[in-house]
Amino acid sequence: MKIEAIDLFYVALPEIKLAADGTQDTLLCRVRADNGLYGWGESDSSPLVSLAAYVFPMSHSNIININEALLGETVDSVEDVRRLRAKAGAYGLDVQQLDHAVAAIDIALWDLVGKHLEQPVYKMLGYDKAHPKLPYASVLFGDTPDETRTIAEGLRGRGFAAAKFGWGPMGHGTAENDVALVAAAREGMGQHAQVMVDAGVVWGDDDETAYDRAVRFSEYDISWLEEPLLSEEVDAYKRLTDRKPPVKIAAGEGADFYRSADDLMLNGGIDFIQIDVGRTGGITVSDRICKRAQELGIQYVNHTFKSHLQLAASLHVFAGVPQFRLMEYPAGDSPLILGLTAPTGLPVNEKGMVDCPEAPGLGVDVNLDTVRKYLQRVKIEVNGKILHETPEV
């Protein structure tokens, strides 16, 4: 197959709220081959900035856009997908945004080639069998402990046996308030559920406060404390984990490329590495990190706060590894979560687990009506020449 077109769609809700809620917009990529097959992918970043990485004018031989690297290329095999990911990386070597942006088309190429080879992506990655995952509902803390309890009760009512609460007021008030938030989450979820806490990098490089909260939160039996510190403060992670806090430490969503994740695993002492396939350069790079985590005996888990298209891409990466059992599962009500896939996304089965699709490629398709409804029309011009204009859906 030859890559005939790369279509980029920026979709967004009519009103964007000032909360750490990544399900308010997204960038979709549809790659079309000359035989009529197509694949879809999604990037988790600023849609406009990632879109610019596909169309910017050349600066020199290490600043060439993704379209230029990939349009017209041949893609028939897993080796081709890996080769093209490397080619786009070399063409855009000196563009920082490359990893976030290229994720969308990398995912779309795995989807496309999977359809061509009639294989689900997890098999293309070398696994024989997909193992069901335990979804944890991923939500934001309420503004108060009471609101948090209500949210937790709602999730419990929907049958979730695990949930993560993050951001919002965590770390912005007193230590007592932080504890009250966690206590409310536990209370609402009940004593048998798995509860995780996402501190949203609020303590920066302050491992003392992070340690203090880890001790206080441990009373509520939390499965991990996520991102107590900034992603790049690996030394602070090391100081924290060297003290053997009484809860497990998770991080990784801020890792934009392989080494950044490996650095956290090797030198940060974390227990869970959380990878966002739509940021860390797509399935190709996430797969490398997942295999590295297996070598190192660290738990790999997806970071996903986007649609079920993204969720499927995330899941294929580690579906084949039975010991990686948990899966982040966006549980909000944005129409850009479940509404972007058709006919369905990845439902929770009767056993409370999520199965990886067995259909070719990612195994989910995009709902074009949703794309049309929330489409943002972008136009980028340099010297009157149009570099990008939103294509027809």
Next chain:
Amino acid sequence: MKIEAIDLFYVALPEIKLAADGTQDTLLCRVRADNGLYGWGESDSSPLVSLAAYVFPMSHSNIININEALLGETVDSVEDVRRLRAKAGAYGLDVQQLDHAVAAIDIALWDLVGKHLEQPVYKMLGYDKAHPKLPYASVLFGDTPDETRTIAEGLRGRGFAAAKFGWGPMGHGTAENDVALVAAAREGMGQHAQVMVDAGVVWGDDDETAYDRAVRFSEYDISWLEEPLLSEEVDAYKRLTDRKPPVKIAAGEGADFYRSADDLMLNGGIDFIQIDVGRTGGITVSDRICKRAQELGIQYVNHTFKSHLQLAASLHVFAGVPQFRLMEYPAGDSPLILGLTAPTGLPVNEKGMVDCPEAPGLGVDVNLDTVRKYLQRVKIEVNGKILHETPEV
């Protein structure tokens, strides 16, 4: 002072050539305060992608653009500049391009506040005195050893006592050709000059080949072998440096944020850390890396392949440290190197050294005629609303 305007100018030569030559375009940032003072900065990346990072629509509370973070802010002191750098970082936490993009305004804010405080930037960074640096001419290899020799002879004729040759055919032909290129550079520069080799990440993660070339090149007394491997292949750097190659190893231009540079220093075993102030988040972050290099006993050197505005920003970061003696000095003939500053850039003095400006701020000003001449007019629209249009120079 209040930040009243952030003006972004994308300038480029009429024809962009397919070579690793970063002096063919750039992104300039002028920040204007309400008291009439202004500062200038420059980013080294795709100008369009970095520009998008100043104007993109909000996605959620961690994807907010740089203009929104900084317009209207108060900036009177060094502490304010650091605070605003952190604020822009938090607003754009989930936008990978942030570090490349924010570099331009971070530099501009140091320039602005330096003018306000009537201090050169190096003093604002805590140093008493600026030490002259030995400039090494930074050029690309010729296509053949003969062309390389001619380039080297030209530099020698211009009085350069040090020069670095990079990219081009290096690593793309036989080992013998690689050696012939280095031999020609040495021959052209003469036996007393310092000669460095920049392999342009050509051997990826192949430390065996990198070691082989280090041994072969050592015969020509080179001061360092730069970027034999990809920036993120820190384990491969470690394997290479553990074998104690007979030449020093330099890397760092691919480090987009503090930890990435620190990782190379701590875990890669390199001898020289090369920081591009226009990529690694500006003067604020480069200063942190420079001080870390002092702690670790590693040589800090600027990476600069842009204008003399960028060169001045680079120099202030390490001007106060006498033991960091070398300075990359772009020596090509692009009008975007020397032509962007007025009345002059940073000349080589009669002793063959470069002095750091003592005038307030960066100590160089921008030549607006050059900006006007090479200006690229950019327009970005979403749903018919103009998010960016090139302002008046």
